[in-house]
Amino acid sequence: MPEAQKMQNPVAVLEKLSIKGPVDAFNQLKFRKTAKYPDEMTMPTCSGKEAFKRYSDSLPPVLAKIGGSVKIWHGKVHAELTPSNGESWDVMLVFRFQSVGALMQLFADPDFQAVHVHREAAIENSRTFVCSSE
Numbered sequence: 001m002p003e004a005q006k007m008q009n010p011v012a013v014l015e016k017l018s019i020k021g022p023v024d025a026f027n028q029l030k031f032r033k034t035a036k037y038p039d040e041m042t043m044p045t046c047s048g049k050e051a052f053k054r055y056s057d058s059l060p061p062v063l064a065k066i067g068g069s070v071k072i073w074h075g076k077v078h079a080e081l082t083p084s085n086g087e088s089w090d091v092m093l094v095f096r097f098q099s100v101g102a103l104m105q106l107f108a109d110p111d112f113q114a115v116h117v118h119r120e121a122a123i124e125n126s127r128t129f130v131c132s133s134e
Helices: 011-017 048-068 099-106 110-122
Strands: 024-030 069-075 093-098 121-129
Touching: 024 048, 024 099, 048 099, 048 110, 048 121, 069 121, 093 099, 093 121, 099 110, 110 121
Parallel strands: none
Antiparallel strands: 024 093, 024 121, 069 093
């Protein structure tokens, strides 16, 4: 499996969008067997799934500040009907935001940046898509 790719500068990508109204962030996630925290962090050994739970448990107050919704949809992947070049996913989930601007606020928020370290430790591979009904 490929090492998790660093997310592009999300604010720079989002600034180019002209979507009006709500947006959804659709996430495909593959967890590491063992979470990989930065060396300077002293964290007990845990699975990627457990590290992601730390992240998702910390998100509600951060999202509340910008009007985001925690997991409007969440599901375990059981089968894949279209080939994906050997990639596989453990979980797919969708977050809802009032606007592209609200999503940009999330990425700039220091509290979000502080908890995002758990997501980075948890994820072996991922894809994130910004979607709208527009």
